[in-house]
Amino acid sequence: GTETFHGAQIVQYAELEQVYSGAMREISTKLENLDDEFQLRDRHNPIHHMECRLKSIGSTIGKLRKRGLPLSVESVRENLFDIAGIRVICNYEQDVYKVADTLSEQSDIEVIRVKDYIAHPKPNGYRSLHVIYSVPVFLTDGPHPTPVEVQFRTIAMDYWASLEHRLRYKNDMEDSDRERHVATLRECAKELSRIEATMQAIHNEIGAGEA
Ligand code: 0O2
Numbered sequence: 317g318t319e320t321f322h323g324a325q326i327v328q329y330a331e332l333e334q335v336y337s338g339a340m341r342e343i344s345t346k347l348e349n350l351d352d353e354f355q356l357r358d359r360h361n362p363i364h365h366m367e368c369r370l371k372s373i374g375s376t377i378g379k380l381r382k383r384g385l386p387l388s389v390e391s392v393r394e395n396l397f398d399i400a401g402i403r404v405i406c407n408y409e410q411d412v413y414k415v416a417d418t419l420s421e422q423s424d425i426e427v428i429r430v431k432d433y434i435a436h437p438k439p440n441g442y443r444s445l446h447v448i449y450s451v452p453v454f455l456t457d458g459p460h461p462t463p464v465e466v467q468f469r470t471i472a473m474d475y476w477a478s479l480e481h482r483l484r485y486k487n488d489m490e491d492s493d494r495e496r497h498v499a500t501l502r503e504c505a506k507e508l509s510r511i512e513a514t515m516q517a518i519h520n521e522i523g524a525g526e527a
Contacts, residue, residue: 319387320377328389333370336400338453339462340368343425344402350418362411364471367403371396397428397448398465405474408516409434412445412468419449419466426450428463434473440498441505442477444469472508476501 321329344366351363371379376392376399385391392399406412412434420427428448437443445468452459469477480501483494 319381321373321387321389325389329373329392332389332392332399335453335455335460335462336464337370339451339464340370340400340402342451342453343400343419343449343464343466344368346419346422346425347402347404347415350415354414360407362406362408362415364405364407366405369401371399371401397463400462400464402464402466403474404466404468406468406470408519409470409512410516410520412470416445416447416466416468420447424452426461434469437505437509439502440480441502442480443473443505443509444477470512472512476505476508 347363347366351361355361376396377387379396380387380391383395385395404412404415406415419425426449428450429446430448431446434443434445447466447468449464449466450461451464453462454460483497483501486494
């Protein structure tokens with residue numbers, strides 16, 4: 317279809333984006349503060365790096381359409397929780413839970429939804445901890461509680477997900493080749509998980525250091 321946002325809705329969407337980017341800033345600052353504290357306390361940075369993104373208006377409309385939801389800013393606000401997204405890439409699996417649990421306990425934010433694909437990997441091998449938080453963004457008219465989707469994962473999980481994501485969006489491929497790659501990736505996910513556990517054990521035995 318050619319449906320999209322028009323006129324006043326575009327202005328409303330720009331306002332919405334401003335609030336979501338404020339929410340993203342609030343959560344990323346909290347994460348940076350926690351990482352700094354852990355560094356000082358444990359001589360170890362649980363967070364390797366973070367990536368923040370606002371979903372583009374094009375993908376937002378695409379998602380509404382795919383789900384058969386109304387095309388309005390109101391509908392975005394009510395139905396989509398991943399307009400603001402933060403990926404938190406940690407060194408080890410234990411860091412993922414340490415950071416996520418600590419953030420979830422903070423009294424000014426609320427946990428809306430948790431999907432633990434580390435404890436329960438997806439059938440394709442995907443592993444990550446997804447948490448949707450609601451954080452108040454204070455504007456002139458008061459607080460606007462705003463959702464932010466945070467994907468916590470390790471370097472190895474991120475490395476795997478990047479390749480799997482590329483395969484998923486590759487169109488010019490024979491079905492038999494795709495199936496073969498999907499099966500191999502499933503095995504890679506298991507091996508990576510085993511390797512990570514082994515390396516984490518070494519890290520814990522030798523004690524804290526730089527990374
Ligand atoms: P893209 O292409 O990354 O933008 P919801 O978040 O509720 O709208 P869902 O599917 O219930 O939708 O949420 P879920 O399972 O928490 O997944 C949301 C996001 O996690 C996806 O966003 C992906 O970024 C990532 N993800 C989930 N499963 C996989 C997977 O199997 N492989 C990879 N590589 N990433 C995954 P989008 O918008 O669906 O996709």
